[in-house]
Amino acid sequence: MTKAEKVVDRLTEIYGHLSWKDDAFRVLVRTILSQNTNYRNTRIASRNLFSRFKTPEEISNADIGELATLLRPAGLHNIKARRIIEIARLITEKYGDLSKVTQKNVDVARADLLSIKGIGPKTADCILLFAGAHDVLPVDTHVFRIAKRLGLAPQDADHEAVKIALESQISPEKFGSAHIALISFGREYCRARNPRCGECPLDDLCSA
Numbered sequence: 001m002t003k004a005e006k007v008v009d010r011l012t013e014i015y016g017h018l019s020w021k022d023d024a025f026r027v028l029v030r031t032i033l034s035q036n037t038n039y040r041n042t043r044i045a046s047r048n049l050f051s052r053f054k055t056p057e058e059i060s061n062a063d064i065g066e067l068a069t070l071l072r073p074a075g076l077h078n079i080k081a082r083r084i085i086e087i088a089r090l091i092t093e094k095y096g097d098l099s100k101v102t103q104k105n106v107d108v109a110r111a112d113l114l115s116i117k118g119i120g121p122k123t124a125d126c127i128l129l130f131a132g133a134h135d136v137l138p139v140d141t142h143v144f145r146i147a148k149r150l151g152l153a154p155q156d157a158d159h160e161a162v163k164i165a166l167e168s169q170i171s172p173e174k175f176g177s178a179h180i181a182l183i184s185f186g187r188e189y190c191r192a193r194n195p196r197c198g199e200c201p202l203d204d205l206c207s208a
């Protein structure tokens with residue numbers, strides 16, 4: 001078993017197997033909602049939104065004030081409402097249904113997603129993993145930092161190199177849980193500033 005697998009297994013014991021599958025547009029919206037908040041608040045705001053609006057087209061025509069109210073549990077709700085309306089408009093105009101993109105070959109699908117304004121590498125990979133059933137491990141700022149502190153990726157690795165390093169050391173069926181557990185761990189213990197090394201459950205595996 002690789003060190004990365006040990007890290008993931010220990011973290012999923014703590015945080016659980018929080019992986020899921022969903023429609024591509026909903027994954028995109030959840031990824032936007034999850035910024036600066038936790039998994040639970042993201043779920044509540046997402047449920048609020050999709051119990052009122054079902055499609056990108058409906059959201060693109062929504063009243064921004066109403067949308068912001070529905071998204072309040074996720075925080076930064078005015079900013080997130082504006083971003084979600086903008087991206088819903090883009091997707092409605094360009095694709096209609098985002099799942100047409102995720103069904104393509106992984107490299108083509110990734111390139112298509114990255115061509116949409118507002119979708120960066122992490123968001124594209126979340127969509128590919130959670131909606132497209134492609135084996136990719138999304139790397140956000142927490143995953144990026146932790147991979148280096150734990151010595152799972154070279155110190156000079158860029159975003160793509162960290163992603164490739166992790167994907168080569170972790171079993172694909174664990175990618176979803178690994179992504180979510182590493183984010184939770186980054187928020188609770190391995191914070192960017194003042195990491196809680198004295199209480200860290202991965203202390204024995206860490207090379208920082």
Ligand code: SF4
Nearest residue numbers: 190195197200206208
């Ligand atoms: S020991 Fe500190 S730096 Fe290492 S993984 Fe734990 S919190 Fe992060």
